[in-house]
Amino acid sequence: xxxxxxxxxxxxxxxxxxxxxxxxxxxxxxxxxxxxxxxxxxxxxxxxxxxxxxxxxxxxxxxxxxxxxxxxxxxxxxxxxxxxxxxxxxxxxxxxxxxxxxxxxxxxxxxxxxxxxxxxxxxxxxxxxxxxxxxxxxxxxxxxxxxxxxxxxxxxxxxxxxxxxxxxxxxxxxxxxxxxxxxxxxxxxxxxxxxxxxxxxxxxxxxxxxxxxxxxxxxxxxxxxxxxxxxxxxxxxxxxxxxxxxxxxxxxxxxxxxxxxxxxxxxxxxxxxxxxxxxxxxxxxxxxxxxxxxxxxxx
Amino acid sequence: xxxxxxxxxxxxxxxxxxxxxxxxxxxxxxxxxxxxxxxxxxxxxxxxxxxxxxxxxxxxxxxxxxxxxxxxxxxxxxxxxxxxxxxxxxxxxxxxxxxxxxxxxxxxxxxxxxxxxxxxxxxxxxxxxxxxxxxxxxxxxxxxxxxxxxxxxxxxxxxxxxxxxxxxxxxxxxxxxxxxxxxxxxxxxxxxxxxxxxxxxxxxxxxxxxxxxxxxxxxxxxxxxxxxxxxxxxxxxxxxxxxxxxxxxxxxxxxxxxxxxxxxxxxxxxxxxxxxxxxxxxxxxxxxxxxxxxxxxxxxxxxxxxxxxxxxxxxxxxxxxxxxxxxxxxxxxxxxxxxxxxxxxxxxxxxxxxxxxxxxxxxxxxxxxxxxxxxxxxxxxxxxxxxxxxxxxxxxxxxxxxxxxxxxxxxxxxxxxxxxxxxxxxx
Numbered sequence: 001x002x003x004x005x006x007x008x009x010x011x012x013x014x015x016x017x018x019x020x021x022x023x024x025x026x027x028x029x030x031x032x033x034x035x036x037x038x039x040x041x042x043x044x045x046x047x048x049x050x051x052x053x054x055x056x057x058x059x060x061x062x063x064x065x066x067x068x069x070x071x072x073x074x075x076x077x078x079x080x081x082x083x084x085x086x087x088x089x090x091x092x093x094x095x096x097x098x099x100x101x102x103x104x105x106x107x108x109x110x111x112x113x114x115x116x117x118x119x120x121x122x123x124x125x126x127x128x129x130x131x132x133x134x135x136x137x138x139x140x141x142x143x144x145x146x147x148x149x150x151x152x153x154x155x156x157x158x159x160x161x162x163x164x165x166x167x168x169x170x171x172x173x174x175x176x177x178x179x180x181x182x183x184x185x186x187x188x189x190x191x192x193x194x195x196x197x198x199x200x201x202x203x204x205x206x207x208x209x210x211x212x213x214x215x216x217x218x219x220x221x222x223x224x225x226x227x228x229x230x231x232x233x234x235x236x237x238x239x240x241x242x243x244x245x246x247x248x249x250x251x252x253x254x255x256x257x258x259x260x261x262x263x264x265x266x267x268x269x270x271x272x273x274x275x276x277x278x279x280x281x282x283x284x285x286x287x288x289x290x291x292x293x294x295x296x297x298x299x
Numbered sequence: 300x301x302x303x304x305x306x307x308x309x310x311x312x313x314x315x316x317x318x319x320x321x322x323x324x325x326x327x328x329x330x331x332x333x334x335x336x337x338x339x340x341x342x343x344x345x346x347x348x349x350x351x352x353x354x355x356x357x358x359x360x361x362x363x364x365x366x367x368x369x370x371x372x373x374x375x376x377x378x379x380x381x382x383x384x385x386x387x388x389x390x391x392x393x394x395x396x397x398x399x400x401x402x403x404x405x406x407x408x409x410x411x412x413x414x415x416x417x418x419x420x421x422x423x424x425x426x427x428x429x430x431x432x433x434x435x436x437x438x439x440x441x442x443x444x445x446x447x448x449x450x451x452x453x454x455x456x457x458x459x460x461x462x463x464x465x466x467x468x469x470x471x472x473x474x475x476x477x478x479x480x481x482x483x484x485x486x487x488x489x490x491x492x493x494x495x496x497x498x499x500x501x502x503x504x505x506x507x508x509x510x511x512x513x514x515x516x517x518x519x520x521x522x523x524x525x526x527x528x529x530x531x532x533x534x535x536x537x538x539x540x541x542x543x544x545x546x547x548x549x550x551x552x553x554x555x556x557x558x559x560x561x562x563x564x565x566x567x568x569x570x571x572x573x574x575x576x577x578x579x580x581x582x583x584x585x586x587x588x589x590x591x592x593x594x595x596x597x598x599x600x601x602x603x604x605x606x607x608x609x610x611x612x613x614x615x616x617x618x619x620x621x622x623x624x625x626x627x628x629x630x631x632x633x634x635x636x637x638x639x640x641x642x643x644x645x646x647x648x649x650x651x652x653x654x655x656x657x658x659x660x661x662x663x664x665x666x667x668x669x670x671x672x673x674x675x676x677x678x679x680x681x682x683x684x685x686x687x688x689x690x691x692x693x694x695x696x697x698x699x700x701x702x703x704x705x706x707x708x709x710x711x712x713x714x715x716x717x718x719x720x721x722x723x724x725x726x
Contacts, residue, residue: 048408049386051385051388051408051616054408054409074695138556155556157556158555158556158703247698248702248703249703249705250698265379265504265687266685266687268688
């Protein structure tokens, strides 16, 4: 009887669920899965964009595009740049957002104001806030005027050692509001009694923070680290606008910016696709490492 | 129930198949097909005004072959928009803003019609543009673009700032590198502007067209960056030009940080390298003068070459009515319409005998006269495959060695040459 029922319900006990989830599945398939599979296919072929109906050969070229990509010093530099970015951005994002979320959780007055203040940069278009940062960090900008003789030379955005860290600071500041929200949500699940227990044992605010808050929001920390890493690996707008296309001299070029230049500007989408596949592998490896070291389950 | 599902699936598949058939398409019409066409033009106000009158004039005389015109859709660059339109199969028939650097790429995409295949195509283009037309031929000998208009770049200078710095504003000494550097140091030393000149120091592939390339064209008497499949700049001429700019940057006579705005119009720089399109922009803002770009030892103005900064017209394969498009192209580049173009925009039609054909205009507008004369000696970007990649490779090396002073200039030139030779060979 049971087996017969299962045969009559190939879509499970609630077939309507398929209907409700279908639009999202189609969306994921069309917008994500198909392009990724197509990009992988492109990366193994001699491919370029053509007019519909144009008769061109697109032969299989094996690893040629990967060899082209991986022997290009610009590609290595772009991955190195994004590595620098992640080393600055991810820890800074985690530390600042957990600290600010903890502080905001305890703020009694003007709570909404503070939360909105941190969230506004996140929802404001990068193009708009980049203009403010250009004003702040340009050669004759506010920061250099304040620093006076201590200002770096060459200035921040045209200094090969400082351009990427400046971008990392910008992205950290811009995204902070979102990560604070994640931590604020996580903090609601931390049992208040635990704080009281630590307090009764004589633990101060610092002890409470490290013994209760940090372990209590560990799943959120893993999420923040993962999202910050993925966001960092997808870096494009900021170097495109803030350092005029990855300058100075490629010091802030990101892999995605390079994909854009190779694929769209220079019409080599096959090599661009190979860089994209390498980038996906790069992010997956980092995510797995993070999963191992940050997201491991408590025993 | 099952039958109904099957019928629905078949119908859906049919609709999908039909929609796939109707989407895109490379344009069904042959070279002699006629009917309505669409065109795109630049979003510059003066060019729009010219485009609208041209379309009105054509439409009034050709009710059965109407033009629908619009500005080129917004994008980070028109080349990207056009490339995407070719791929999608929805490019218009004509685009009056096609960059010569992008033409080899569009051609490779199968997006452009070879204009030489029209019975009168070859003759019309060469009759109109003379010897200048040869720079726009593709590797197979055909014209995949109609040479349309140029903006021969020259040195604009701010007469008021020159006077304030004690330099002669009516006869500025800017023809040799030494003179130019002396004047620049004087301007900077007098504090009349933060920079003597301030070309964009950014890394986009096309920026070298407005610093290195005009001076290289002048220094070499009209040599392209790549000729006969080989980079030309790894020699004494290339080194002289690169050294000149390196001195400019190392002495901070130009900034290595992008200025947000127009440095010349805002008084942040006393000079600029621009074409005649800027005349109408600066006329109410700056008391300006213009001289040819400098060379190492100085060349007479009437023998100085420069970069063309041309934009041409492409006829795209997605066009259904190609014969009409070709007729419109000839109408829009006729002597009458070129005259209207010159009047409206101040940009130079790529015609032989420009200054004599429109003698009245240049007499009435002396500010444009030297640009008109300069238009006869312009160098175009080389029409070779991997063109954009070649310019990007050059810019990357230039940026490092010249703008940021890392490494030496001769290494940059030889490294860039090897890289560009390979790219030009299609590797």
